[in-house]
Amino acid sequence: MSSTTARPEVTFGSKSSGRAIRNTVATVLVWAAFLIALIPLGWIMWTVLTKGLHVLFTGTWWQKDQSGALPPGFDHNVRGARHALVGTLEMSVVTSVIAIPIAIMTAIYLVEYGRGKVARLVSFMVDILSGIPSIVAALFIYAIWVTTFGLKLIPVCASIALAMLMIPVVTRSTEEMLKLVPNELREASYALGVPKWKTITRVVLPTSLSGIVTGALLGFARVAGETAPLILLAAYTQYLNENIFSGNMAALPTMISTEFSNIGDAVSSERLWGAACTLILLVLVINLLGRLVGRLAKVKK
Amino acid sequence: MAKRIDVQDLDIFYGDFKAVEGVNLSVEPRSVTAFIGPSGCGKSTVLRTLNRMHEVIPGGRVQGKVLLDDEDLYAASMDPVVVRRTVGMVFQRPNPFPTMSIADNVAAGLRLNGVKDKKTLNEVVEKSLKGANLWNEVKDRLDKPGAGLSGGQQQRLCIARAIAVQPQVLLMDEPCSALDPISTLAIEDLIHELKDSFTVVIVTHNMQQAARVSDQTAFFNLKATGQPGHLIEIDDTKTIFNNPTEKATEDYISGRFG
Numbered sequence: 001m002s003s004t005t006a007r008p009e010v011t012f013g014s015k016s017s018g019r020a021i022r023n024t025v026a027t028v029l030v031w032a033a034f035l036i037a038l039i040p041l042g043w044i045m046w047t048v049l050t051k052g053l054h055v056l057f058t059g060t061w062w063q064k065d066q067s068g069a070l071p072p073g074f075d076h077n078v079r080g081a082r083h084a085l086v087g088t089l090e091m092s093v094v095t096s097v098i099a100i101p102i103a104i105m106t107a108i109y110l111v112e113y114g115r116g117k118v119a120r121l122v123s124f125m126v127d128i129l130s131g132i133p134s135i136v137a138a139l140f141i142y143a144i145w146v147t148t149f150g151l152k153l154i155p156v157c158a159s160i161a162l163a164m165l166m167i168p169v170v171t172r173s174t175e176e177m178l179k180l181v182p183n184e185l186r187e188a189s190y191a192l193g194v195p196k197w198k199t200i201t202r203v204v205l206p207t208s209l210s211g212i213v214t215g216a217l218l219g220f221a222r223v224a225g226e227t228a229p230l231i232l233l234a235a236y237t238q239y240l241n242e243n244i245f246s247g248n249m250a251a252l253p254t255m256i257s258t259e260f261s262n263i264g265d266a267v268s269s270e271r272l273w274g275a276a277c278t279l280i281l282l283v284l285v286i287n288l289l290g291r292l293v294g295r296l297a298k299v300k301k
Numbered sequence: 302m303a304k305r306i307d308v309q310d311l312d313i314f315y316g317d318f319k320a321v322e323g324v325n326l327s328v329e330p331r332s333v334t335a336f337i338g339p340s341g342c343g344k345s346t347v348l349r350t351l352n353r354m355h356e357v358i359p360g361g362r363v364q365g366k367v368l369l370d371d372e373d374l375y376a377a378s379m380d381p382v383v384v385r386r387t388v389g390m391v392f393q394r395p396n397p398f399p400t401m402s403i404a405d406n407v408a409a410g411l412r413l414n415g416v417k418d419k420k421t422l423n424e425v426v427e428k429s430l431k432g433a434n435l436w437n438e439v440k441d442r443l444d445k446p447g448a449g450l451s452g453g454q455q456q457r458l459c460i461a462r463a464i465a466v467q468p469q470v471l472l473m474d475e476p477c478s479a480l481d482p483i484s485t486l487a488i489e490d491l492i493h494e495l496k497d498s499f500t501v502v503i504v505t506h507n508m509q510q511a512a513r514v515s516d517q518t519a520f521f522n523l524k525a526t527g528q529p530g531h532l533i534e535i536d537d538t539k540t541i542f543n544n545p546t547e548k549a550t551e552d553y554i555s556g557r558f559g
Contacts, residue, residue: 115359184396188459190357192410192466193386202413206400 048276055274056281065250066238066271072262078270081278083240084255088282090244091159091234091251092224099163100216103170110171111178112200130168137164138229155241155249158234162223169222173215177208210294217290221283227253252279303330303500304387304469306351307368312529313346316360320346322529324365326519333492333501335511335538338521339553343530344504347521348472351502352388353381369469386414389468393475395455397447397462403430404443406458410466425465433461434491453484460491464499471495473503477510489514508554512542520550 055061055078064080110123141161145151181204189199205212230236230251236258237248255275262268306328313321321343328334336344349355350363353374367374374384397406405412407426416422426443430436435457439450447458456476463471473492477485492514495501505511511518519535534547545551 182396184392184394185398187354187357188392188396188398188462189409189413191352191354191385191390191392192413192462193382193384194410194413195382198413203398203400207398209400 045280048273048280051269052273052275052277055270056277058274061274061278065240067240069238072265072268075267078267078274081252081255081271081275083238084250084252084275085278085282086240086242087155087234087249087251088224088253088279090242091155091162091230091249092220094156094159094244095162095166095223096216096220098159099166099219100170102163103167103216103219104174104212106167106171107174107178108200110175112196112204126168126171129164130172132164133228134161134165134226135228135232137161138232140164141229142232153233153235154246155234155244158229158249158251159244161229161233162226165226165229166219166223170216170219173218174208174212177211177215178204180211181207210296214290214294217286217293221286224282224286225253225279227257230254231257252276252282303498304370305330306470306500306502307366307371308347308351309366309368311347311350311363311365311367313343313350313355313363314361315358319529321521322531324532326532326535328500328502328517330500331496331498332516333496333503333514334517334519334535335515336502336504336519336521337506337508337511337553338530338533339523340506341530342521342523344519344521345474346530347532348474348502348504349390351470351472352390353384354390356381386410386466387468388470388472389463389466390472391456391460391463391474391476394479395452395459397450397455397458399446399448401447402444403439403447403450403458406447407461407465409462414466429461429465430458432464432495433457434487434494435461451484453480453487456480456484456488457491460488460495464495468499470500470502473501475504475506478506485510508542512538518542520545520547520553522549522553 058078058080060078060080062080062085063082065083066079066081069075069077069079106122106126110119110126113119114122138158138161141157141164142153145157146153185203185207186199189203190196194202230253234251234254235248236254237250239250241247241249252275256272256279259268259272259275263272306326308324308326311321311324312319313324324347326334336348338344346355351367351374355361355363363375365375369384369387373379374388398409401409404423404426407429408416408422411422411425427436427440430439435454438454439445439458447455450458456479460471460476477488480488489510492501492503503511503514515538517535518538518541520533520541521530522533523530533549534541534545536546541550542554545554551557
């Protein structure tokens with residue numbers, strides 16, 4: 001054996017000091033990045049909770065809307081956010097009802113059927129859609145609904161605009177989940193003489209159900225906090241409106257932006273932080289719900 | 302119940318690439334035929350054309366004929382879904398459905414094809430699990446997930462699932478290559494029993510296994526890398542292992558290959 005090969009000298013048993021240093025530096029950097037990312041999260045939670053949490057325990061918060069509120073500076077009651085909570089829930093649920101079936105079917109097409117040019121085009125369109133600013137989606141719905149058809153704006157317009165934002169998010173997450181289903185399961189099903197559509201509905205979808213549900217609920221949480229389409233399409237009102245097909249409808253984000261214009265007023269400020277706290281709580285509950293459903297539907301081990 | 306298979310001048314393609322060329326072979330009903338040969342020679346590909354699973358892969362297509370009791374599986378009017386109900390398949394790696402219990406896995410083929418009657422399904426589950434020599438091991442936990450079984454048990458569960466739809470032919474693609482010797486023995490014993498009611502075609506890398514389980518052996522090989530695979534010869538297993546016609550076969554079997 002000649003020693004002409006360019007092999008680095010390694011002393012057996014001792015750890016190279018250069019590598020130990022690089023390891024330490026990398027570890028410190030990774031931890032530092034993690035902690036820096038954590039700071040704003042903790043700070044936001046702290047601010048919102050300290051300023052808003054006590055409002056949620058006001059007796060009227062969950063029961064009453066803002067009817068009877070006097071102009072800022074003359075009102076001494078916080079009153080409630082029921083109108084905004086109901087509005088957010090209704091509009092987000094309707095958004096989900098529109099968006100989730102379309103998104104799941106698009107994802108099924110892309111993963112199970114899509115080949116060649118059409119699939120690439122659809123995939124590209126989903127990318128474009130996910131890049132559309134929410135205010136542009138709202139303007140588009142306004143242009144169609146009001147300018148083209150001459151109809152009166154109703155809260156469901158906001159749901160349609162929100163659905164445009166939700167579809168790409170849920171499509172992408174569902175796509176990832178469907179891709180995780182091993183091809184062997186599809187082949188096992190085909191080999192039993194099961195048609196493709198039944199393989200998808202009875203084998204592929206149940207196997208990836210928990211992931212799909214989690215993705216859909218994350219999409220729901222995302223649109224529940226969306227503001228721009230609401231400002232354009234669903235004007236804020238201080239009264240409770242349970243009919244999504246007529247009138248104006250309040251939502252938590254628009255309640256926050258309305259109260260923000262009088263943030264100097266103590267009562268308005270209470271309402272604002274209370275609404276912010278309610279919104280965070282709602283998103284949190286939905287996330288937990290998603291995880292719970294995901295766990296229940298989990299692949300059995 | 303079992304049917305005979307005749308393959309005539311079969312060429313198999315992946316897109317433009319010709320993977321296997323000019324295969325002619327016959328398989329008698331109620332017999333076991335083993336496909337042997339080096340990796341990449343196309344034996345699994347040939348096996349997958351026997352129940353039209355080859356075309357599931359994008360670009361997969363064939364030229365030539367595969368006859369099942371004189372009916373051409375590749376005739377224009379033939380429905381691949383019906384072909385796969387008639388010709389079942391067991392894969393290399395056990396692949397029970399992870400969301401289903403042991404009983405549901407076995408019943409899957411029938412249930413997904415519209416059989417709803419509980420009594421029929423229960424009978425089929427018991428009969429198929431007994432047929433796969435698994436009944437005694439799982440009869441007390443039929444409602445437990447199939448993925449919780451050992452590898453060998455999972456593979457027998459997959460065999461039970463395949464025979465539950467009562468196919469005429471059972472294809473096995475290296476069914477023991479992911480299993481330990483004890484589980485392999487269990488599967489080989491099972492193949493001997495399955496022969497009474499099914500036509501069995503098995504791909505294997507283990508030549509002793511081919512010698513143990515099969516009546517007839519087909520040897521596949523490549524002429525050179527990048528060239529399509531060929532069927533070199535097919536004959537009684539005894540003849541192939543003791544007195545093969547082709548020198549390539551003898552070299553491969555005696556380990557003097559390459």
